[in-house]
Amino acid sequence: MSVDERERLVEATRALMYAVAVTDLPDEDLAAVSEAVDSLSRALRKQTRKRCVTESVTAVFESRPVVLDRYNPAMIPLEVRFPEDGTAAATVTLNAVHQGPTDSVHGGVSGLLMDNILGILVQSKGLLCVTGTLSLRYRALTPLDRPLELRAEIVDHSGRRVTVAGWIECGGVRTVEATGVFIEVPSR
Secondary structure, three states, X not given: OOHHHHHHHHHHHHHHHHHHHHOOOOHHHHHHHHHHHHHHHHHHOOOOOOOOOOOOHHHHHOXXXXXXXXXXXXXXXXXXXXXXXXXXXXXXXXOHHHEOOOOEEOHHHHHHHHHHHHHXXXXXXXXXXXXXXXXXXXXXXXXXOOEEXXXXXXXXXXXXXXXXXXXXXXOOEEEEEEEXXXXXXXXX
């Protein structure tokens, strides 16, 4: 499967996930749709790989825009930019698939986004690290269906510990703040 075809399949799967989340079809129609989806799943399982295809780590180390989780339909694709100021930035709009409280992003989804952008900033500096701790402060509800701005900056690097701060903003209002401590690990 070519990269372009894989990306089309993943986007179609995300569109299906959204449709499933918001559908209001009657039960008799849902039964037919469920059978069709089951049939597609069986067809795809005829030839599998062990893990998802991922973006090249080389792209991260070159600090060029990187799309995280492009090929994993269960994740949120995040195009991360690396501005000249040494930070990481991304913009994403979430929908009903990511809903927590009514019309708002689930807190766990916010945590996932923060772990991703903080961690990719650390990787972009050529550091092989894992998340040691991730602390979140929820300042306001994060709305669905509106552009969200994500940012991350390294605030300390001492020995094997790298501390990174990040946040999510919507319309200039900071909704989530995060601090992550990343621990350098030996390369494999």
